[in-house]
Amino acid sequence: MRADSSIKEDVLAELDWQQNIDESQIGVIVNNGVVTLTGVVDSYSKKVAVEKAVNSVAGVKAVAEEIKVDYGNNLKKTDAEIATAAVSALKWHSSVPINTVDVKVEDGWVYLSGAVGWDYKKTSAKKAVEHLLGVHGVSNTIDIKPAVKPIDIKAKIKKAFERMATLDANKIDVEVEGHTVKLRGKVGSISEKNEARKTAYFAPGVYEVKNELEVE
Incomplete structure (x- = not known):
């Protein structure tokens, strides 16, 4: 330690x-x-x-x-202005399907909801709006509902971990129950823990990842 x-x-x-x-x-x-x-x-x-x-x-x-x-008085934006900019940003973001994400803005906070097929699309939606002027925070509650059925999820995730130079696949256990994946074991940093979670979400048929990895 x-x-x-x-x-x-x-x-x-x-x-x-x-x-x-x-x-x-x-x-x-x-x-x-x-x-x-x-x-x-x-x-x-x-x-x-x-x-x-x-x-x-x-x-x-x-x-x-x-x-x-704190944007300062000269750079403050109204909720309506932020909402308009957010809708436009999502519309032109290639990784976010059109009409799949709903936007609400309150006191500078952007609330994203709706449903997409993959976790990277959910992450892309957040990245599309977090840089906008006037934004104080982003709440991302978009659901993930892949259209494909889970096919040998565990094997695919383990193989993906083995291909990653930043992770030691031998220290990570993968458990699968239905469409839910549970990760256990050891990693060297929070960024590695997050990377493992993101990689698991790329497997077809994964709806949820319970990341119980511990940082050494």
Whole structure:
């Protein structure tokens, strides 16, 4: 288990490495591998970038994200303006099928609902709107309803893990019950844990992934 001081040092170094992040705006506290982030940024996309950067650091077990977004008076957008921009962004995003995602905006938060066939389409919908000016957060509750039936899901997922250079497939157990996949075992970072979940969702017929992988 890594020392908190060592994890904090790497987190600060990773934030400094990211060109779109001003690390001086971010406060970092580490306690038993849990990283608490504070501060203020001028866009939601920067907030997402900070969390992604921290998740990539080895030893980080969880992230408590308390960063606030402040666009300033000159860049504020009404909910109607944000909603219009979100609908347009989804319409022109090639990975999001037309008329499958519903949008609601309240106090700068974008709420996505509806149904798509794959997890990457759900993720793409979130990415399409999170960079829009005025957005303070995104709640993504889009359902995943693949049209295909599950065919040897476990074998396909294990093979996919074996092809990935960032994962040790021998440390990950895959359990399948119906359309639900459960992942157990050990990984080196939160980003590896997230990557394993995303990879499992690519298997045909997977509706849900229960990610119980532990960060070493």
